[in-house]
Structure formats: C-alpha cells, structure tokens
Amino acid sequence: MVVDSEPRSRPDASRAGPRSVIEASELVKRFGDVRAVRGVSFDVRPGELFAFLGPNGAGKSTTINMLCTLARPTAGRATVAGYDVARQPRRVRQHIGLVFQEQTLDPQLTVEENLRFHAVLYRIPRRQVPERIERVLALVDLTDRGRSLVATLSGGMSRRLEIARALLHEPRVLFLDEPTVGLDPQTRSRIWESVLKLRDRDVTIFLTTHYMDEAENADRIAIIDHGEMVACDTPAALKAEVGADAIDVVTADDDAAKETLVQAGYDVRSASHGLRVYVPDGERAVADLVTGAGVGVSQLRMHRPTLDDVFMHFTGRAMREDEPGLTELERNVRNLLARRR
Numbered sequence: 151m152v153v154d155s156e157p158r159s160r161p162d163a164s165r166a167g168p169r170s171v172i173e174a175s176e177l178v179k180r181f182g183d184v185r186a187v188r189g190v191s192f193d194v195r196p197g198e199l200f201a202f203l204g205p206n207g208a209g210k211s212t213t214i215n216m217l218c219t220l221a222r223p224t225a226g227r228a229t230v231a232g233y234d235v236a237r238q239p240r241r242v243r244q245h246i247g248l249v250f251q252e253q254t255l256d257p258q259l260t261v262e263e264n265l266r267f268h269a270v271l272y273r274i275p276r277r278q279v280p281e282r283i284e285r286v287l288a289l290v291d292l293t294d295r296g297r298s299l300v301a302t303l304s305g306g307m308s309r310r311l312e313i314a315r316a317l318l319h320e321p322r323v324l325f326l327d328e329p330t331v332g333l334d335p336q337t338r339s340r341i342w343e344s345v346l347k348l349r350d351r352d353v354t355i356f357l358t359t360h361y362m363d364e365a366e367n368a369d370r371i372a373i374i375d376h377g378e379m380v381a382c383d384t385p386a387a388l389k390a391e392v393g394a395d396a397i398d399v400v401t402a403d404d405d406a407a408k409e410t411l412v413q414a415g416y417d418v419r420s421a422s423h424g425l426r427v428y429v430p431d432g433e434r435a436v437a438d439l440v441t442g443a444g445v446g447v448s449q450l451r452m453h454r455p456t457l458d459d460v461f462m463h464f465t466g467r468a469m470r471e472d473e474p475g476l477t478e479l480e481r482n483v484r485n486l487l488a489r490r491r
C-alpha cells in the first residue's frame with residue numbers, strides 16, 4: 151500500500167467522538183442486489199481490543215474493508231483515527247496497520263528487507279528505520295531472524311512478521327483479519343503473546359476471528375449477522391445477557407426431584423441424563439438445590455454461559471459449525487442463502 155501525499159487535511163474532529171478511534175455510523179455496502187452490510191454502527195475506543203464476530207458471509211470482511219479504505223461505503227460513514235474513510239483514505243491508511251489472511255510478504259527477500267521495503271512505502275525517516283525494525287522484531291520475538299529469507303520461516307513466524315511489519319509505521323489501529331486461521335494451537339498462542347503485548351502500547355486492535363478463546367481476550371465483542379449488528383458489549387456482559395447458569399444434576403429419582411424442584415419455583419428441564427436446572431447464580435444455588443431436590447443427588451455439574459452460547463443465542467448458529475468438514479459447495483450454498491435474505 152503506497153501512502154503518497156494527500157492534500158493536507160485534519161482529522162475530522164467535528165464528527166469523530168473524542169473518545170473513539172473508530173466510529174462507524176449506519177455503514178452500508180451493497181454489491182448489486184447483495185446487501186452485504188446493512189447499516190452498522192459502532193465505536194471503538196483508543197487502546198481497546200475489539201473483536202468482530204459473525205458467521206460466514208455475515209459481512210465482517212466487507213466492514214473491515216470499508217474501515218481500511220479497501221471498499222467504499224455505499225451509504226453511512228466511518229472515521230478511523232479521526233479521518234473519514236471515504237473522503238480522507240490516504241490519511242486513514244497512514245494510521246492503520248493491516249494483517250489479513252493472505253500472506254503479503256515477499257518470500258524471496260529477507261525479514262529485514264521486507265521491513266525496509268515497507269519503511270520506504272510509508273516514508274519512515276531513514277535514520278529511524280534500524281531502531282524501529284529492531285523494536286518490532288523484538289515485539290514478535292523474531293530478533294534473531296532478521297537475515298533469514300522469508301521463504302524459510304514457518305507459518306507462525308511469517309504471521310508474526312506480518313504483525314511486525316504492520317506496526318513499523320506506528321499505526322494507531324491494527325486490523326487483524328483472522329490472524330491465526332489455520333495455525334496450530336501452540337503457534338496461535340505465540341501470536342497472541344505478541345498481540346497482547348500491544349495492549350500496553352496504546353495500539354487499538356480491531357480483530358476478526360473464528361476462535362472463541364481468542365475473542366475472550368477482547369475488551370468488547372461485536373456480533374454481526376446478515377449484515378446487521380446483533381450485539382456489542384464486553385464478553386462478561388454478553389454472557390450475562392444470554393442468561394442463567396445451568397446446573398446439571400443426576401438424582402436417585404429424577405422424576406420426583408423434578409416435581410419437587412418445579413414446585414419450589416426452579417426452572418427445570420429433563421436432560422438425556424438427569425436434569426438441567428437454570429439459576430441466575432449457580433454458585434449460590436448449589437446448596438439449596440441439593441437439599442431442595444428431596445432425593446439423593448449423585449452428580450452435579452455447573453455450566454456457565456460461554457461465548458459459544460452467546461454466539462448461538464444471537465445468531466442461531468454455532469461459531470465453528472463451518473469447520474471442520476463443511477465442503478466448499480456447502481459454504482457457497484450457505485452464502486447464497488444468506489445473500490437472498
């Protein structure tokens with residue numbers, strides 16, 4: 151991405167909220183008849199780790215592309231770092247770093263050469279370049295690989311190098327679109343070590359992911375479905391919104407226990423093995439439940455809502471139902487159906 155000189159322009163402070171580093175207002179994107187994004191609004195505060203989740207075809211990439219100035223909104227507006235994505239795209243690009251799924255490094259160049267090339271594109275003053283390269287490589291734990299050809303790096307190292315490169319021009323916002331997709335758990339956690347270090351550096355992170363354990367790291371999560379925002383809050387608040395804790399109990403006589411508990415006012419469902427009781431606060435309810443069952447309790451297990459439950463609640467689908475085993479054809483059919491809605 152070449153950042154050339156756009157006429158001097160100032161951040162659009164009149165409109166961007168003073169506390170928001172990203173502000174999207176009624177963003178819309180149509181591709182012909184396809185309404186990919188249908189009026190999405192949200193804001194991201196400085197230093198936040200903001201996760202964007204949604205099923206396949208929900209509109210995540212389209213939204214991120216509009217924020218990164220890679221796609222022009224059909225309607226609505228957005229500012230990033232105070233600049234309008236449609237009217238001041240070059241300014242926006244100066245203040246953002248991008249790590250997308252596709253590798254964009256040159257495999258025939260060394261790690262340092264790739265970074266130096268990026269420094270030229272972003273017009274980083276020459277005398278600052280060595281120190282910046284050293285800093286970003288240390289951040290992603292690649293200090294000793296500066297002279298290695300990128301072609302010789304593992305998938306995880308390449309991804310960490312992409313992050314390092316995206317940070318070289320000191321962006322205010324780092325966009326990570328599925329940064330760990332297809333990588334093994336150990337490599338994913340290495341990448342996350344680097345990402346989480348950024349939290350102390352006042353870099354705002356806008357992330358899309360399919361991995362719920364990664365979304366747990368977010369300060370806030372937005373869920374998008376069929377091009378619309380269906381939820382946006384902290385992981386804890388979203389889980390609380392989904393509702394009650396569930397306690398699974400197996401008793402000496404489940405039918406009798408169910409009757410007694412229902413009479414005592416509990417929300418009880420029969421499960422394939424035992425009973426499931428929904429309570430607002432599982433930890434407090436356990437003791438009362440054991441005595442209230444009226445018969446001997448042989449097993450008891452508490453289940454707190456997870457982000458998977460949250461995702462299911464808001465989208466009606468499991469987060470990872472597309473993986474594994476969904477064929478390309480099935481994915482395409484699903485996208486087609488999503489477009490028709």
Ligand SMILES: Nc1ncnc2c1ncn2[C@@H]1O[C@H](COP(=O)(O)OP(=O)(O)OP(=O)(O)O)[C@@H](O)[C@H]1O
Nearest residue numbers: 181184186204205206207208209210211212485489
């Ligand atoms: N260039 C395009 N032309 C036509 N339709 C498009 C185009 N880009 C995206 N779409 C459609 O817009 C909708 C949203 O797509 P988008 O790629 O933003 O979803 P997503 O949430 O990123 O999905 P995934 O997780 O599969 O990447 C889908 O129905 C998709 O088929």
